[in-house]
Amino acid sequence: MKTYLSSILLLICFTAAAQTPDEALRTAWFTQNGSARNMATGGVMGSLGGDITANHVNPAGLGLFKTREFVLTPGFALNNNKLNYRGTDTAGKKNAFNYGTSGIVFGAAGRPRSKWTSSAFAISVNQVANYNNRIQFKGLNNVSSFSEQYLEELIRDRADTNAALSNYIFGSSLAFRTYLIDTETDAGGNVIGFQSLVPISTGVIQRYDATTRGGYNEVALGLAGNMEDKLYVGGSLTIPIIKYQRDLVYSETDATNNPSNDFQFFEYKETFTSKGIGVGAKLGVIYKPQEFWRIGFAFHTPQLMTFTDRIRSSMTTNTEGYAPPARTESSDNLNSGNAGERKYDLTTPWRAIASASYVFREIVDTRRQRAFISADLEYVNYRGARFSAVDNNNTNLVNYYSQVNEAIKDTYKGNINFRIGGELKLHTIMFRLGGAYYGSPYKDDAIDASRLVASGGVGYRDHGIFIDLTYAHTFMKDAEFAYRLNDKPNTFAEQMGSRGNVVLTLGFKF
Template identity: 55%
Template sequence: MKRLFLLVFTAFFFTLSLHAQQPDDALKLGWFTPNGSARNLALGGANASLGGDITSNHINPAGIGLYKTNEFVLSPGFNLNNNNINYLNTKSSLSKNAFAYGTSGVVFGFPNRYQGGLASTAFSISLTQLASYNNHTYYKGSNNYSSYSEKYVEELVRDGANETAALQNYVFGSSLAFYTYLIDTTLNAAGQLSGYKSLVPVGTGIEQERDEDTKGGLHELSFAFAANAADRLYLGLGLNIPILGYNRDLTYTERDLTNNADNNFGYFTYKENYRTNGFGVNAKLGLIYKLNSTVRLGFAFHTPSFMQLTDKQRTEITTNTENYAGIVKASSDEFNSGNAGEVTYRVTTPYRAIGSISFVFNPVEETRKQRGFITADIEYVNYRGIRYNVLPENSGDFEGVDYYKALNDVIKDYYKGNINVKVGGEIKFDPWAIRLGGAYYGSPYADAALSANRIMASGGIGYRNKGFFIDLTLAQTFNTDVNFPYRLNDKANVFAEAKNNRSNIVATVGFKF
């Protein structure tokens, strides 16, 4: 009854914020495979020296400098996800499909009718989906080494929390675990509080089950300008607004494997709804230089995105401790006056640097008479450069400052910079074109034991005639990654080996005007 009284007291007097960002959340903003128009996707996302595609806005804005006419582009798409996960030698699979889209927008080309070094200029507005978060993963396995509940024990012991603090200061996790008796006190010989313990009987084995359904995406609105100097040097600048919308519904359960009704544990279930929304700003600048009519070189630099995000979270824990306290349920809404936990913060995403080369076959001025090309991009991304910070007006929030400093330190240790490679080619049979491409994205993890990469293979066809064009592409991405159901400080963390196969179908329709 003491715990119930404190719960009611807390609900009247506390409306708390949260700091719930994890190292895994950082990768949503940096580690994603190519997207764009169907043509660009078919080329493996390689476009930094090729140009002539609206997706250049989001890769190398100098590429729109090749335009001398106006163009409208629309790129609807569809994603098919298949997940196969191995957790503690137990395999699970699940799939989810969702609508998507590639780069869509408009390009305005302005040829210079007068003699001079500036042959033309171009301006473009476009929207693209950098990353899709629409997915559903599920896995389970038997564990006699650790429990999710131990992270609550670590938190309470670390803070030296007394019983009152344990019930009211951690309303999105540890307080719920303590109230439902998933976590209980330990007493010294004098009967005084000496610490906390989990009632989960890890030593005799537990079944762990995790189900996560995610929705949303990372989108980018781009305003790009490019100049064409003598049809040889192209310079471009893009100002962009990244827009993030993310929703996660998570259910995590641990069950006793012994069926012993007298060991004070039957199961516990943790449920969470987590939403992130926000936007930011970044810049992209680049150049394309034609060494001759056949060879093109490209370079682009993407500044970090400076974003302001808002997280909202609701959590719930149900615990069955059998004869000890029975089934007890508690939610963050009860502890937090019916409000979701909410926090607004700043994020700086990784910068990117891209170098590229293209070879054009039969390089005549009239592109429809060209026979094809081969192009390749190499890209460096500094994943460990992701940074979280409180808002400037919250600089006095020392708890938040300390939390983000610790999180940033973990990110610096946990991730590394790495190289991504994208290649593609096209053969033309006017008015048709056939395209093939591929991409390899290296692991962002500093620990070599965490096997992760992303490999994409793509192919497509295109038709162009009298100012109208339509392209169709199928891109197959093979993602190898790891998923941590929880993280502990005092022992090695268990993780699931995840393999995701994503089919991305994109059609691009456009016309010149």
């Protein structure tokens, strides 16, 4: 994989740790989530409408509502993680509660002699992405070490021993104070650089264990109009709210068990939290060119978000006879007990959705419709994510984020997602099937990444009450990086796990 610009590893002393492209992808690459009906049909909602999920996909679909409706969608996710790191397989599971689109829709008929047949307003909330998971992997590595990122940082900054002791309190200073990293001297005892005590050539056992929590939640206020049951237009104001926490334990242990090679192990612990809120918009149109057919188009503007991140970290290193005994240092000790903090802005990628639906017995009375099949084609510009400084007067920060954004463009690309699904209606009972494919956001072809979704469900509707139950299974391929270096090819764990999602929607018209 292409190495990242050196700026990615830059540590600005009054902030926490460096930004990486992963943080941008966390708010951009996810599968469609919505009501149980929407999930059962693969997440299609670009041209279908008539479901509260339209408020988060194509708001024009709200225009099909002519009555009021309340919807509640609880869910449960089952994570089954399988990772391979340098030939070693690791498996783990992590389950968590989640939710789909929930809220209320107010539909009403238009005024007499008005070209607008009806209109609708909706307030809803949807969990766009669920971050509750646990990623674990381990393997033997005799090519690179986590510690080398600290060497790169100190050498690049031409740091002296005082800087190494105090200026990098969430990483390099912890390594230097515990002797994972030490000075390198010439024959005369003069300091000429820094060295890692990790015996890379003979190999180390690397272990990565990260527990993540939180979610990407979206509040949407939508408005749509229906012109003569032929043309539907709509838009929604969206408020993204993100809360993310990662508790990481990473370690490297001597693979030889040699008691005299000046290294037994080191362990790095980190607690990272990120909270963000922002604003965006989604605009859409649905048109019926002829009976039975619906064609839709939606555009999601970039979400403009402001984040506050906090970090705490610690390190324990045992260098055997080099600097006994085992030593521990923490960022709390070096930062008066305070977490490191940074604030920044993030602009998420834009999206465009083109869609078509065929509705059997397409009539105004939806109770007499018998079936539908629908498909969405979505383009996401993953490489369009952009970080920026909150304080534009700080030239160093502005330049820093500019270089981080260049790294994002070098790492990701735009790609297409495809969704298809259908429903068969037998009076009050409905059966649904769907599927979806989400292409890789990575520019590097060496990373095999994709998400394939298979879903199905049943529904019941009668006398204004509806109950839908769905199971969606996602097969995931992705890459997990323990660390990144500039002067060596980056190694990563291949993720081949899956996620099951059980979704129940309860609703009623009033």
